[in-house]
Each structure stands twice: as C-alpha cells, then as structure tokens.
Amino acid sequence: MGVQESVTDRAWVHRAVRVVEADGNRSADTHLRVFPLPAAWGVDLYLKDESTHPTGSLKHRLARSLFLFGLANGDIRPGTRLVEASSGSTAVSEAYFARLVGLEFTAVVPATTATAKLDLIRRHGGHLHLVDDPGEVYAAAERLGAQPGWHYFDQFSTASTVTDWRGNNNIACSIFEQMALEPHPEPTWIVVGAGTGGTSATIGRYCRYQRHATLLAVADPEGSAFSEGWRTGSRTVTARGSRIEGIGRPRVEPSFVPSVIDEMVQVPDEESVAAMRMLLEVLGVRAGASTGTNLVAALQLVDRMRRAGQRGSVVTLICDDGDRYLDTYYDDAWVAGRGMDLAAARTRLTPLFGDPPLGPPAR
Template sequence: MSCFGVRTAKRPPPDRAWVAEAIRRVEADANRSADTHLHVFPLPPEWGIELYLKDESVHPTGSLKHRLARSLFLYALASGWIGEGTTVIEASSGSTAVSEAYFARLLGLPFVAVMPAWTSPEKIALIEFQGGRCHLIDDPRGIDAESRRLADECGGHFMDQFTYAERATDWRGNNNIAESIFEQLSAEPHPIPRWIVVGAGTGGTSATIGRYVRYRRYATQVCVVDPDGSAFFRGWCEDDPSCTAEGSRIEGIGRPRVESSFVADVVDTMMRVPDAASLAAMRYLAAVTGRRAGGSTGTNLWGALALVARMLRDGDRGSVVTLICDGGDRYAHTYYDDSWVARQGLDLEPYAKVLERFGATGEWMTP
C-alpha cells in the first residue's frame, strides 16, 4: 500500500526552480547593499554620553522598511506563498509599500498597496515609480480587510506585515539591524548602549532588537516611543493587547490597534510622544546636523534626547542609539510645510524650546 497521500490545493504550489531564482535575486540585492551608517549626534563631550543615529534612509528604497520587505519576501517565498505571476498585496501607510514594490519589480510580480487616502503624495509617487499600484481607502482601520479581499479576488498573496514582521526576521543575527548596531559600536567609547530607542509600526524592529539583546545577554534596554493616536502605549501600560485607538498622524509608526508582531515582553519601557514634539525634533535634527528626516525619526529623537537628559541628571555615562527611519524629502508637503502643520492644529514652538534648552544646558523641561 502506498504511503503517499493526495492533497487538493486551491492553487498549485509555486515552481521550485522559479522560487530558487527569486530567492537568489533577493539575496543578491542584500549583498549589493552596504550596511547603513551610524552617525554621531553632537553632544558636549564633557557629558560623557554618546548618541548615535542608525541611518536607515540610505537603503535602496530609502527607509528602514527595506530590511522588513526583504525579510517578508524571503519568508513568503520559502513558505510557498509566492510564485511566478503572484500578485503581492500589502496594507501599508507608505514606506513598507515602497520597499515591497521594489522587490516585487525585482521578481517581475504585480504589486498593490492598500493605504490610507491621506498618505503623502511623495510616497504614492515612489510606490508608482517602483511599478506598484496604490489602492486608497478613507478609513485606515479597514486596510487589512480590504487587502484580504483584493488578494482573494485576484488569487494573490496578502503579505500582512503586521502579522509576520516579528517572525520573518532572524532575531539571532544574520546581519539584522541589532547585530549591525553592536558591530558598528564595537570600537566606540561605550560599545554596549544603555538604551536603543525605536518606534513601533508593525512592532518587528523592537521585537528583533529586544530578542537579540536578551539572546546575546547584553544589559541594553529597549525604549519604544509611540505617537499620539496609537494603541501600542496604552496596550503596553495596561497589558491589554485588545486596546484600540484612532490611528497615528506620524507615518510609519503608531497603529489603531496593538498588532500581533508587537512583542510587549521584550520592551523595557515606553514613552508617549506628542505629534508636535515629533515634528519639532525632526526639524531640530535638520538644524543641528543638516540631515532631513521624517516624522518617525523625530519621534525617535525626542525619546532618545529625553533619555540622554535623564542619564545626565542622574550622573550616568554611556551611549544611546536610535534610528533615522527615512528621509525628509517624502514629507515636503506635510511635516515640513508650515501651512500643513497649522491646518493640523499643531503648535511646535513649546517643544522647540524644550530642545533648545536641552542643547544649551542638558536640562529637559517637558511642556
């Protein structure tokens, strides 16, 4: 009697030869991309504290999400979910979709981004430049359901970054962002940072870094900064993953619900950052370093500077690391546009004064 069974599938499995070539192309892209830079943020040397900015904006698609998109494609290819001609669909507020559109084009696959209607026109243009199509909806709470509907309709694959981000990346190493940070810090005055500060969109980056520092037995702590309108902060504080919120104005981070890729137990502390503080810090970065970045970088920087001020107050020495998530050119008509900021009812001035005082004295006086 034969021990081999017969299974009827909704669609035939992908051709293994095509999958092998697709994986080779994605890995070759990684080999062609040098690691991202680790910049020093200027602080007075007498403080004995170093702040580093991991510049993820230099990836081929210009953001931190390039790492995630690469991992998601490799995970889906190895799992048998993507084959030749498969339409790839993602729910994204912008940067993940830009990066996934890049990899879809690399593999000759159609790509559709389901995204909120208010996504910046610069990001929409970038997705379309990479060959993707944008499917805009008014209510951001419905993007997952709409993505699944489209995938079912065309027989495609919903990538679902918010579910698979924390498992698609190898948190033990393999040149993930955490391993890269520690290798680049190895010759610095304080090679084991006191804090690594990141925002949460999917939660995949904080999960990767939090697991890695525990796996390598480092004393580094992870601080997740969360913008207005996001559910992560309240969900973490109340230990309630069912928390919901209206959603964030800071593209790329903050979610109306606590996503399944957010691993709360590897987060040491969280900090709520007002949107006006995020934009003030984003502009402060440009004024101090000449580097224009997006709003999520401003959220990161606000949290990192607050921790530096706390260390200085307590007489601590050491290093802090945070991320430049993407470049500021994507937000010329939003976060860098004073008229747009005014229409949002945001007053940056009180937070700009906090940053100016910090730069002059090291003191942190929250409005």
C-alpha cells in the same frame, strides 16, 4: 500540480531568492551617525541612518524579510499577485522587490497618505488601492489577498516572525557590530518607534539572546494604542491612531511584542515635528517625523542618564528620507493647520539638544 511544473516553480523560487539576496549583497550597511552632544554630559548618542537604503527607509529591511519568508514558505510562486496594507514606506519597499522578481504588487493605503509616498510606490511599479477610512486597509487588503493566485503579506501580523532575530545581519546585529569600537560599545538604551512592532521585537529578542544588558525603549506618538497596551498588558486596547506616519497604530498589532520592551516613551506630535526639523539643522539630515519621535525619546533618556551621573551610549534610528514629507511635516501651513505649535515645542526641546543646539561636527 504536476512534477515538471513543481520543478519549474522551484527553479523560479531559487532565482527569486538569489535576486533578493543579491540586492542586499550590493547594498552597503547603513551609517551609524554620531549626534553631537556636550562632552561633559558623558553620554554618546548615535543615529542609525536607515534612510540610506535603496528605497529610502527602515522598511527596506522588513520588505526583504517578507519576500524571503514568502518565497521560502511556498507562498510566493511564479505569477503570484502580491498585496499589502501599508501607510506608504513598506509598500514602497515591497513594490521595489516585486519588480526585482517580476511580480505584480498592489498597495492598499489610506487616501490621506503623503503624495510623495504614493508617487514612490508607482515609480517602483506598484499599483494603488486607496481606502477612505484608514481603519479599512486591513480588510480591503485581506479581501484582495484571498483571491486565487494572490498573496497578502500582512506585515502587521507577520513582521515579528519573518525576521531572523538571532542574527543574519538584522538591524540589531548591525548596531552592535558598528558600536564595537565606540567608547561605550554596549548601548545603555536602544530607542525605536513601533508601526508593526517588528523592529522592536527583533532588537528586544536579539539583546536577550546575545545576553546584552542593553535596554529597549519604544517611542510612541500621540493617538497610538501601543503605550496603553504595553502598560496594561491588554491587546484589545484601541485609540484614534497617529498623525506621525509609519508609527503608532489605532490597535495593538499582532506583531507588537510588549514583553521585550523595557520602557515606552510617549512623545507629543509637535515635539516630533520640531525635533525632525532641528535634526536637519544639527546634522544636515532631512528625515521624517517618526525620526523626530525617536530623537525626542532618545534625548529624554540621555537627559535622565546625565542627571543620574551615568555614562554610556544611546542608539536610535533615522527611519526614512524626509523628502517624501515636503508637503506635510516640512510645510509650515500644513503643520499650523493641525494645531501644532513648533515654536513652543522647540523651546521645550532646546535644553535636550545642548542649549543651544550644537551644529554639525567639524569636517
């Protein structure tokens, strides 16, 4: 590579970094919503609404970090073809940023991914490479990324390292800033799901670095290898994989950091879906099933705290916009066809919501 070409490339990288940073500068921080619980419980529950990002999910943060790291690391240059293995939401966000900087992006996704997510990837200018066997998405993306002029983001290996866990407006920093004026500003628990493991790693590291007493719980769906991997300390654990899109993996991903997690909470799929729908009734927020998984785990911890007479706060996440699941988790026939009994799940969950669930707070 000649000197003039190198200078030209560096100028392009500088412009690309500015474009990605400008997107963040234009975007307001995501809302921290109050979830109504009986005041007598003495525990406050908050949901950080990541569905309000420009691409509608928590993965907008990860995609921004992946792009900034790739640009700063010299992996992304003018004309680089970008590729990712993704079940949908990360790919939607990566397609968005690829279009911003003028690069081609290909998402390697399972053929079973929700149609609405595939449409969103295309809408943001991304290309699709469908794989029949979900377990083959890694290898297929790696093969594409190995071609000259291509870059494979490999979110499942790099998510825990590309984000600045010490601050720089990461999600943990944002949560604590928004909690500053609340009755219990230092949460007793923060509850998140794990897909790559990047979010839990960022929050767990940040709490330790900032010397917070806050504990971290990871909500894990059926079929995920993460809970067993955390319990046994083994990274070779495998499982069938999750039916809750975006979280739970058939293997313990390289970015999953068990050592920063204080507790894993396993959540049945039918409870994840029932809680997702109950959230719509309570707050008027239509979210995906991974949010339902988070909510169930958070409410279980709230219940434990109130039974112990412990006052405090719990924070969890609204992961993505539920409109992309209208033909799956919000479709009664689709849910019933997968053997989920939402009525029974709702009966089990109702006491955790306040028995009966409270409506939205007065405006």
